[in-house]
Amino acid sequence: MNMKYDIYFHANCLDGAASAATLKYFLNLRGDDFAKYIPLQHPVNKKWWRSFKMEQPSAITDILYHPGAKIWFDHHPTTFIDNNWEKKFRKDDWHILDTKSPSCTGLILRTLSSRTESKIPVRLKELAKWADIIDRIDSKKISVKDLLELKSPAFQIGFFLDNESKVSLSRQKQLIDVLSKRPLASAANLPWVRRGFIKYKKKFDKSLLQMKKMLILQGKTVFIDNLERKVIGVRFAPYYFYPKSNYSIRFVQHGKIFILAVGVNPWNSPKKPADIGWFLEKNYGGGGHPYAGSAPFKTKEKALSALPQLIAYLNKHA
Ligand SMILES: [Mn+2]
Incomplete structure (x- = not known):
């Protein structure tokens, strides 16, 4: 059957x-x-x-x-x-x-x-x-x-x-x-994929021009506040501008949830990298892989107050 x-x-x-x-x-x-x-x-x-x-x-x-x-x-x-x-x-x-x-x-x-x-x-x-x-x-x-x-x-x-x-x-x-x-x-x-992609690519090319001004390097971690969705495609582009960085953090909002999304630089991963998914799960109830993950927060303030600890953890594993 x-x-x-x-x-x-x-x-x-x-x-x-x-x-x-x-x-x-x-x-x-x-x-x-x-x-x-x-x-x-x-x-x-x-x-x-x-x-x-x-x-x-x-x-x-x-x-x-x-x-x-x-x-x-x-x-x-x-x-x-x-x-x-x-x-x-x-x-x-x-x-x-x-x-x-x-x-x-x-x-x-x-x-x-x-x-x-x-x-x-x-x-x-x-x-x-x-x-x-x-x-x-x-x-x-x-x-x-x-x-x-x-x-x-x-x-x-x-x-x-x-x-x-x-x-x-x-x-x-x-x-x-x-x-x-x-x-x-x-x-x-x-x-619909073709149309969507062409629209995406146009926005993405424009975003690249803006993005450089928005990226903040702290130690070996690049941070970008993209709450206002000014730019798209920020997952890997930071490593184009900062090839020597080890990690990136994107601050974004999905509906009512504030999210810190974290990734390791695939082209410049440290020898002993941080365990991102584990850290985000343990501390903020998030999750993911060892090299990429995200954590949800109820308010902008809560997310921002987690940031120094997160950056310190990442830079410790740089
Ligand atoms: Mn998968």
Whole structure:
């Protein structure tokens, strides 16, 4: 009998869509498919997720563990929001966490292709290759200049999505479907992706001119206050202007929440870098990877008062 899974995926993220697409490909191979598409974005409401009952057969890709899911793949070290869930968790064929995998897409492809006799399409391998490059910015394969020029389809989709606060569910679904059936370039050529990217690139080029004035270097950490959303694309551009810096902090607002988003300079990572996700989780209830994460604050003042401690921690690991 064929199974249909509700798919919970990391929305507005290339790896989120690509990992759902890759899972869909393998489910389709055995005659299964997705039923409902449920996009999730950080920060997920933890109280809700904890008490949430998955009534339908469900799969989760690239986002928080939930014990109700029949299939779950993730690569985020802060994926367990409940200590009991983590303690009871047993890895099996369909519940896999690999924090060393650069992308969830790569994790799914490597895991599931080893279990099938059928030939894996080149486009899926390409998709995983790019997800691996972009999700953890593989500084050996791309330069900060590549990230300013945004020539490859993966960058065009990824950076546009990342900057878009809301993409309609039907478009998210279309993107996943296209990524599971056609090459990356055709996803970049979806009219709404193309339009969105061109608009994004124009704004981004303008932002680069403004950004330099807004960046504040403190020790080895670059800080940018972008609460007013004056500029976009600030995740990596600071390292173009300050190539010798080790970390960056972006101060942004999502709805009513104030967020400090922190990252390590992929082109100039210290020998013993800070554990960013761990620090943000421990001190401010945030989360992420060792090299990138974010923390939510209820007020601007609370975020700003956390800043000196955060900067001191980062500079100590410079
Ligand atoms: Mn990911």
